Amino acid sequence: MKKDQMLPRRRVVLGGAAALGAAGTAGLLALGADGDPVTPLAPAAGPPARRPLKPSAYRLQPLAGYGPPAASGRTPVRSEPLLRVTGIGRTMVLTFDDGPDPHYTPDILSTLRAYDVRAMFFVCGEMVVHNKDLLAQMAEEGHVVGNHTWSHPLLTGLTRGRIRSEMERTSEIIEEAYGERPRWFRAPYGAWNRAVFQFGAELGMEPLGWTVDSLDWIEPGTRTIVDRVRNGAGPGVVVLSHDSGGDRSQSVRALRDYLPQLLDAGYHITVPRRYQV
Known part of the structure; x- marks a missing residue:
């Protein structure tokens, strides 16, 4: 499917996804290792930051849980996605959904390379078909x-x-383009159910949600994206952004702005190790 055909459809589906229920997400914002709320990264000099980040309709409450099976030898299955990562100190993870896209992914990779930072890319198969070289580059870097x-x-x-x-x-x-099968899975629109968790586990993947939604998918402006990421920064935070599915030039510019700010503030931007159930 062509990129310019994907965006309208996804926005229509998003409306339906939001109707499933964003209730219950208010308690999913970042907490520190001791369980206390994380102090947001102080805004850089300039215009005051926008209002604090709140959960958006794009992050839906996990649907039916599946839960670990009894001692039957089956692969354990989670009942909800992981929303944050563990690590030593001020560790954060940047994630980019919907690509790879030849218009925006290379610029994002270039910025990450310039700061020697690793990120996670949750890709769509139909986008990989004609952009396998970008997955090979991700593997190499x-x-x-x-x-x-x-x-x-x-x-x-x-x-x-x-x-x-x-x-x-x-x-x-x-596996064909990257060199190994994925160990992580993210449901489109954050809409999970029993079958999604079960099949993910059977395919050897852990479900990863996010802690901070940059809201770049609604193209709110580069400054707004930067503020949302900076205000939501904290140990263990997983940031949701996009490198396809629409015009992602704002996402590209925002990354160039907030990434050095996060690093200067002492955050270690990395990728998580595989979780053990």
Whole structure:
């Protein structure tokens, strides 16, 4: 599917996804290692920061949980996505969804390279087909590639067979282009259900959500994206951004701005190790 055809469809689906319920997300903002709220990164000199980040409708409450099975030998399955990472000190993770896109992904990779930073890219299979070279570059430069389905559908509205196909095909093409099968999975629109968690586990992947939504998907302006990331910064935070699915020039410019600020503030931007259930 062409990129200019994907954005309108995704925005329509997003409206349906939001209707599933964003309730319950208010408690998912960043907390420190001791459980106390994290103090946001102080704004840089200039215009005052916008109001504090609040959970958006793009981050949905996890749907039906599956939970670890009894002692049956089956692969353990999570009942909700991981929303943050563990690490020593001020560790953060930057994630980019919906690519790879030849218009924006190379610029994001260039900025990450300039600061010797690794990130996670949750890719769509249909975007990988014609951009396998970008996944090879991600592998060479130490970035982690995750599964974001083949065509970015609202999984909770699909049959079990369609869900598995969307996930399995994407894992296969990632292995072909990246060199190994993905160990992480993110559901489009943050809409998870029992089948999504189960198939993810069967395919050897952990579900990763996010702590801070940059809201770059609504193209709010570079300054707004920068402020949201800076205000939401904290130990263990996972930042959601996009490198495809629309005009991502604001995301590219914002990364060039907030990344050096986070590093100057002492944050270690890295990729997580695989979680053990």
